Amino acid sequence: MEIEKTLFDAHRARFASIDGFLPEAAPAPVVGERVDAATAAGVQVTGVVQRQLHGPDDVPLLWSAADVRQLFPFIGNTGTEGMDVLLRAWRAWMDAESPGEDSSCVVNWPSRDAEAIRAFLDHGLVPMSALAVRAGGHRDAPDAEGVAVRRARRDDFDTVLAMAVSTHDYIGQVATRHRPNAAELLAPALERALDKDLPLLWLAERDARIAAFAHGAWITSSPGSAEAELLPHGRWGYVNNVVTLPGLRGSGLGRTLMSVVHKEFAADGADGTYLYYNPTNPLSSVFWHRQGYRPLWTSWEVHPASALR
Template identity: 55%
Template sequence: MTELRAVTAAGERVSAVLHRERHEPGAVELLVSAAEVWRLFPEIGATGTAGMDALLRALRAELDRDPPGEDSACVVTWPSRDAEAIRAFLDHGLAPMTALAVRTAPPEPVAELPGVTIRRARPEDFDAALDLALEIFDYSTLVALPRREETAEVLAPDLRRKLDQGTAPVWVAEVDGVVAGLADCSWVDVTADSGAAELLPLGSWGYLNNVGTARELRGRGIGRALAGTTHEYFRERGATGTYLYYNPPNPLSSVFWHRQGYRPLLTIWEVRPASLLR
C-alpha cells in the first residue's frame, strides 16, 4: 500500500492510497479482473477535475517507476454522478467498464409468457445452467475483460454447490422443456464491519450475479420475467433492495437493467493494461 500526494495548478493538495493486488491463476477474481491491479482510492475534497487529474498524474509517475505487465489494470471506483471526476478519467485514458447498480423500488407484476416456465433450478440443470453462464460471459468479453481459459473450471464448483444444496436463489427459464434462461442470485448481508459496507447501505441485499437468456431467444421477455421473479422473491423476504454489476459499454445490459429500475451508484473506471494510463 502506497500513499500518493499531489498538488493542483491552483496549489490545492490532494492525496490517495494506492493498493496493488495480484491474483494467482485459478482465482475467482480473475473472472472479472486483471491479474495485477493498481487500485486507487482518491481523496480530492472539493477540487473536482483538477484534483483527480493531479492524482492520476502521480499514479502515472508511480507506474513509470515500476512498470506493470500486460495482464494488468489501473482501477478507480467512484460515484457515478460525479461528472467533474469523469472528465479527468477520460483525459487519462480510463473507461467506465463496470457499474454497481441498485434497485429499491417495489417489483412490477411478473407477466406470464406463453410457453415459458420460470422455476427454481435443480441439480439436473447444472450442465445447461453452466452453458448459459458461459454464453453470458462470452458476450461480455466483447466489451470487457477477455474470457480466460479456466472460466468454466472457476464457475462450475459454486454453481454446482448451489444447485446441489437447493437453498440458493437460482432460477431457470424453460421453453418447450429446454432451459433457455438463467438467474443466478444470492443474499448479501451488509453490516457495519463488512467490506460490502464501503459500497452499499446497511441491510440484507439480494445480489443478481448472472442473469441472461440464450442468444436465439432474446427479445421475448424471458430476461424480464426472470428479473421480475428474483425481485419478488427478495421483496417477499424483506430485502433492503437488490443490486448487480453491469458493463456500461454492453449494448444489452446497459439498457435492460435501467428499464428494470436499476440506477448506477458507483462506476469502476479502468485502463488495461495499466501501462496505457496517460
C-alpha cells in the same frame, strides 16, 4: 493509512452531496502506497494505491486483470482539477512499475460525479463495470408468453454451466478478458448454489427447454462490514449472473425471469437488490436500466496498466 482530517472531511461531504444514496465514505485503506499532488492553488490531494495479484485459478479473473493497481482517491472539493492532478501523479508513479499485458489501473468512484468523469476520460480510463441498485419492493411486469420459471435442480448443472460459459465468452468481446478456463472458474459457485435445498438459482423455460437463468445471493450491509463501504445498511438481494440463450434474447425471457426473482427477494425481506453490469455491454447496459436499476458506483479502468495517460 491516515488521511489529513480536513481533506477527509471534505471527501465525505463531497460524496454526500453527489448522491444521497451513497453510504458514508470509507476511510483510506490501511495498506498501500501513497500518491500526493496539489492543485494550482496549492490545495493538497492524495490517494492510496493497492496492488492485487490473481493466479490462474482465481475466480476474480472472470472480471479482473491478473495484476491490478487500484487507486483510492481523496480529492475533497477540488473536482476535475483535483482528480486530474492526482491521476497525473499516479501516472508518474507508474513509471517505476513494469506491468505486463494482463494488468490494469482501476478507480472505483461514485457514478454521478460528472466532474471526476471528465478527468477519468482524459487519462484513458473507461467505465468497465458498474454497481447498480434497485431500491424498494417488487413491481409487476408483463410475462413473456409460454415461459415458466422454477428453481434449479442438481441435474440442471451441465446446462447452466454451458450457458454461463457462453455469456462469459460474449462479455470477453465487449468488457472483461476472455479466460479459456472459464468453465473451471464458474463451476464451483454454481455447484454450491445447487447443493442447497432451495438454491437462489432460477430457470426460465420455454417449450420445456431451459432458455435463461438467474443466480442470486443474500448480502447484508452492516456497520463495519466491507459491504457497508458500497451499500446502505440493510439486507440486499444480490443478482450475481443472468443469462439468456443468444437466439432468444429480446423476447421477454429476462424480464419475466427477473420479475419472479425480484418478487421472491422482496417477499423474503430484501431492502433492495443490486448487481454489477458492464456499461460497455450493449445488451446489459440497456436491460438493467429498464428493470429499475441505476448505477451507484462505476469502476473506471485502463488495460494494460501502462496505458494510463
